[in-house]
Every structure is written in structure tokens, then in C-alpha cells.
Amino acid sequence: MTTADGTPVQSTTHPTAEEAQAIAQRGLDRGAMVTLFGRCTVDYEGRAASTLGPGDRHVMLKPDGSALVHTDEGQQPVNWQPPGCDHEVFLDEGHVVVRSERPAPEEELTVTFEEVTHAASFDVTDPTDLSLTGTEEDLRQRILDDPDLVEPEFTPLSTERNTPAGAVDIYGEDADGRTVVVELKRRRVGPDAVGQVDRYVGALERDLHDDAAIRGILVAPSITDRARELLAEKGMEFVALEPTAE
Amino acid sequence: MTTADGTPVQSTTHPTAEEAQAIAQRGLDRGAMVTLFGRCTVDYEGRAASTLGPGDRHVMLKPDGSALVHTDEGQQPVNWQPPGCDHEVFLDEGHVVVRSERPAPEEELTVTFEEVTHAASFDVTDPTDLSLTGTEEDLRQRILDDPDLVEPEFTPLSTERNTPAGAVDIYGEDADGRTVVVELKRRRVGPDAVGQVDRYVGALERDLHDDAAIRGILVAPSITDRARELLAEKGMEFVALEPTAE
DNA sequence: CAATGTATTTCGGAG
DNA sequence: CTCCGAAGTACATTG
Numbered sequence: 001m002t003t004a005d006g007t008p009v010q011s012t013t014h015p016t017a018e019e020a021q022a023i024a025q026r027g028l029d030r031g032a033m034v035t036l037f038g039r040c041t042v043d044y045e046g047r048a049a050s051t052l053g054p055g056d057r058h059v060m061l062k063p064d065g066s067a068l069v070h071t072d073e074g075q076q077p078v079n080w081q082p083p084g085c086d087h088e089v090f091l092d093e094g095h096v097v098v099r100s101e102r103p104a105p106e107e108e109l110t111v112t113f114e115e116v117t118h119a120a121s122f123d124v125t126d127p128t129d130l131s132l133t134g135t136e137e138d139l140r141q142r143i144l145d146d147p148d149l150v151e152p153e154f155t156p157l158s159t160e161r162n163t164p165a166g167a168v169d170i171y172g173e174d175a176d177g178r179t180v181v182v183e184l185k186r187r188r189v190g191p192d193a194v195g196q197v198d199r200y201v202g203a204l205e206r207d208l209h210d211d212a213a214i215r216g217i218l219v220a221p222s223i224t225d226r227a228r229e230l231l232a233e234k235g236m237e238f239v240a241l242e243p244t245a246e
Numbered sequence: 247m248t249t250a251d252g253t254p255v256q257s258t259t260h261p262t263a264e265e266a267q268a269i270a271q272r273g274l275d276r277g278a279m280v281t282l283f284g285r286c287t288v289d290y291e292g293r294a295a296s297t298l299g300p301g302d303r304h305v306m307l308k309p310d311g312s313a314l315v316h317t318d319e320g321q322q323p324v325n326w327q328p329p330g331c332d333h334e335v336f337l338d339e340g341h342v343v344v345r346s347e348r349p350a351p352e353e354e355l356t357v358t359f360e361e362v363t364h365a366a367s368f369d370v371t372d373p374t375d376l377s378l379t380g381t382e383e384d385l386r387q388r389i390l391d392d393p394d395l396v397e398p399e400f401t402p403l404s405t406e407r408n409t410p411a412g413a414v415d416i417y418g419e420d421a422d423g424r425t426v427v428v429e430l431k432r433r434r435v436g437p438d439a440v441g442q443v444d445r446y447v448g449a450l451e452r453d454l455h456d457d458a459a460i461r462g463i464l465v466a467p468s469i470t471d472r473a474r475e476l477l478a479e480k481g482m483e484f485v486a487l488e489p490t491a492e
Numbered sequence: 493c494a495a496t497g498t499a500t501t502t503c504g505g506a507g
Numbered sequence: 508c509t510c511c512g513a514a515g516t517a518c519a520t521t522g
Binding site for chain 2: 007008009010011012013014032033035037047048049050051052053054055056057058060062063064066068070071072073074075078079080081082083117118120122123124125188221222223224225240242244
Binding site for chain 2: 495499500501502
């Protein structure tokens with residue numbers, strides 16, 4: 001989606017109130033991201049209530065109905081509105097006013113600009129299409145094509161090998177000939193995945209009566225802190241890998 | 247603080263990589279907020295690890311060292327860096343690259359732009375503080391100002407009194423001189439809060455060797471059915487009270 | 493729909 | 508400094 005003239009981004013510095021309102025409202029109508037910067041006051045009324053006196057702030061309005069007000073400090077927005085709100089940008093006595101509200105729970109955020117020094121709108125091509133292309137099967141293929149991605153000299157022996165605890169994603173050997181169980185996850189893993197690998201390892205150790213401990217490796221794009229700790233406790237490993245190559 | 251020509255905001259659409267890098271780096275040097283928008287990939291490595299394939303994103307760099315990467319969805323940034331990082335914007339084989347890192351814990355965020363469609367810097371002055379009402383502290387003040395809101399002749403003796411189970415919100419006496427433990431919640435409470443009061447009451451009874459049973463009162467705007475049952479079972483009470491007077 | 497648990501939680505305050 | 512708990516927590520998962 002783009003503007004009438006095909007430009008996916010519009011930007012003006014020191015616009016008049018009318019220009020700023022027009023850019024913002026047209027951007028919202030188009031489903032674009034809208035940003036406004038300038039001296040403003042902020043009022044919130046809803047689950048709690050807050051007011052913010054005049055100051056320079058950066059306001060971002062997203063097409064999914066979220067709103068963010070940022071100052072020059074802190075990772076958190078100083079005020080915000082969750083997704084699902086209705087954004088409205090209008091003029092009130094010559095001032096640009098942003099109002100963002102949602103019905104349940106009743107919440108309303110109002111930003112009143114003394115002056116807008118910058119207004120812009122950005123058309124975003126949804127990246128979810130791009131990131132959802134990687135399935136666990138893609139990840140499996142990727143590793144079978146290049147086992148070194150797990151670790152040097154890793155050798156897959158079979159996929160979907162059965163154990164009393166279920167089927168192992170990839171079953172193989174490391175450089176020293178030790179049995180390796182690889183569990184694949186297409187996205188960030190938590191403690192549940194650690195338990196899963198652990199059950200496979202335990203089941204195989206009982207099944208094979210193997211003297212050497214079986215190695216468990218969890219392959220996923222990322223891992224939670226807690227899961228990483230658990231994994232370390234159980235002497236297992238994590239390998240960061242995306243389901244698809246860039 | 248402003249730019250050389252006195253303009254507190256600089257903005258360009260469809261800049262060359264060199265122009266984008268120059269605006270960003272000069273903005274950072276000046277202590278300004280910097281935003282970049284365009285098609286990019288994002289890599290994070292630190293407490294966790296993640297990568298994002300190509301997509302349109304909005305990158306905000308703050309002078310306090312925080313970095314935020316937003317897509318068009320969600321209130322939360324899709325990637326970020328906490329305050330205290332060093333931001334760097336440089337060119338690599340014609341691409342604008344943002345690198346934001348901090349030493350402890352070792353964390354690094356890298357945004358590599360295929361194309362920057364918008365670059366801007368904003369000089370911010372924000373003198374005012376946010377005032378927030380409707381918090382648990384407001385509820386505490388409200389009761390200390392008018393203890394009868396809990397019940398007639400209730401007398402607060404101390405706040406944050408320590409017990410082996412943690413600090414009690416308000417510790418006091420009722421009309422008959424019996425010890426009362428008041429637990430405050432700024433919003434609707436569930437069974438967890440009942441367990442909390444119960445632990446305080448138990449801990450205090452053991453601590454004080456009190457003959458008379460200690461009373462436990464849960465003060466909140468409302469309570470779930472299940473929590474009300476539990477509270478009744480344990481012989482404790484609920485008082486409905488908003489954190490702020492209407 | 494509500495209830496539950498995690499988070500690169502963030503943020504503040506107490507010790 | 509760390510630990511601990513609240514948050515307008517946000518967010519995903521599950522029943």
C-alpha cells in the first residue's frame with residue numbers, strides 16, 4: 001500500500017497544524033504508521049490516570065490501534081495505548097490533537113500539540129509473511145543439508161526415530177561417536193522444550209543401555225533465560241538457528 | 247541544544263546511505279533522538295539471541311542509550327536495547343548499519359538497512375514529570391487519611407510491617423483491640439491474594455503468640471467468586487474500595 | 493471468554 | 508550493588 005503518488009513515506013518538518021493533521025489522518029486512513037513530533041501535553045484516563053505537562057515528545061500511531069508516546073529517555077514509552085484502539089487526529093482551536101480510545105476497558109489517551117515540528121507517515125509491508133515462511137520442516141532440511149550448523153562433524157543417522165517418549169527430530173552421532181538427540185523448534189523455546197529433550201534422552205539411555213551419556217541438543221532461533229538455566233542444569237546444549245537462511 | 251542552523255529537527259526522505267548515516271551520527275553526537283525507517287534485517291545477541299529477516303521497520307535511538315525497533319504491529323518493540331548502550335551508525339558496503347551495544351551484560355543489536363526511506367533527528371527538551379494516580383500507593387493514602395473506609399474505628403498502627411511471610415500493607419487494630427492485617431490491591435483480586443493475606447495472618451499469629459485470632463482484610467475494587475469463597479473458608483473479610491475517590 | 497505463566501520483561505525501592 | 512515486587516505490565520498459550 002502506498003500514497004497516491006506511489007511514495008511509501010511522507011514527511012514534513014515544521015508543518016502547519018492543517019498540514020500535520022492532514023498527513024496524520026490520511027496516513028491512518030491508509031493503514032500506515034504515523035509519527036508526530038513536537039511540544040505537547042499528554043493526558044491518560046482509564047485503568048489509571050496520568051497527565052504530562054508541556055514537553056517535546058515523539059508520538060507513534062500504529063495501524064493496529066496501538067499508540068506510543070516517547071521522550072528522549074527510557075526504553076518504555078511515557079504514555080501509550082494498547083492495540084485495538086481507534087486513533088483520531090483533529091484540530092482544536094488551531095492545535096493538533098491526537099485522541100486514541102478503546103471501549104473495554106474504557107481508556108482514552110489525548111495528546112495536544114502546541115506545535116508539531118515533524119509529521120510523517122510510513123507504509124509498512126507486513127514482515128509477518130516473511131518470518132512465517134520458516135517451518136520446523138525447513139529447519140530439519142536445513143540441518144540435514146548442512147549438519148555442521150549444529151556442530152562440526154555432527155552426523156545425522158535418522159529422523160523421527162522412535163523412543164518410548166515419542167519420536168526424536170534428529171538422531172545422530174558427534175565427532176567422538178557419541179549418540180546425539182536433536183530437538184527442533186521453529187521459534188523461541190521455553191522450559192517445556194527442555195523437558196521434552198530430557199525425556200527423549202532419558203528414554204534412549206534406558207532403551208540403548210548406553211554407557212556413555214547421550215547428548216541432548218535443542219535447536220531453535222532463541223531460548224528463554226529459564227530454559228537456558230534448566231538446559232545447563234541437565235548438561236544439555238542449545239544451538240541458535242533460524243528455520244530459514246537469510 | 248540545536249543543529250548548526252538552529253533547527254531542532256532534521257528530516258530527509260529517500261536519503262542516500264551517506265546522507266542517512268550523516269544525519270544519524272550527527273544527531274547522536276548532538277544528544278538528539280534519531281529515527282530511521284526502511285527495509286532492514288535485525289540481529290540481536292545477548293541475554294537471548296534472535297534474528298529478523300528483511301522487513302520495513304522503524305528504528306529509534308535515544309540519547310540515553312536505548313534503542314527501539316518497531317514494526318506496524320504491537321505495543322512492544324520487536325527488538326530493543328535498554329538504556330546505557332553505545333549507539334553507532336556506519337556504512338558497510340553501501341548499507342547503513344546501526345549497532346547498539348552494552349558491556350554488562352554483553353548485548354549487541356545490529357540493524358542492517360537494505361534501504362533507508364526516512365532519516366530524522368529530534369532535539370528534545372522535556373522538563374516535566376509524569377503524575378500518575380490510581381496506584382496501590384493512592385489506595386494506601388486513602389485509607390490512612392480515612393481508616394473508617396475499611397471499617398468504623400479501624401486504627402492503622404504501621405505500614406509495611408515486616409513478618410516472616412513479607413511486609414504487611416497496613417497493620418492495625420479494630421474497635422475491640424484485635425490485631426488486623428490489611429492487604430491492598432489496586433484492582434480485582436483472585437485466589438492468589440487470599441493466599442497472601444492468609445500467609446501474613448499465619449506468620450503474625452506465630453510471631454505474636456496471640457490468643458485472639460488475627461483478622462485478615464482484603465481491600466480491593468472487586469473480588470472473583472472463587473477468591474470470595476476461599477476468603478470465607480478462612481474466616482477473612484473483603485472490603486470493596488477503589489484506589490481513588492470518584 | 494477468562495485464567496495462567498513467561499519476559500532480552502521494565503521499573504522502582506529497600507537493604 | 509543485588510534482591511524483591513509491582514506494572515495502566517504485554518504477550519502467548521491453554522481450558
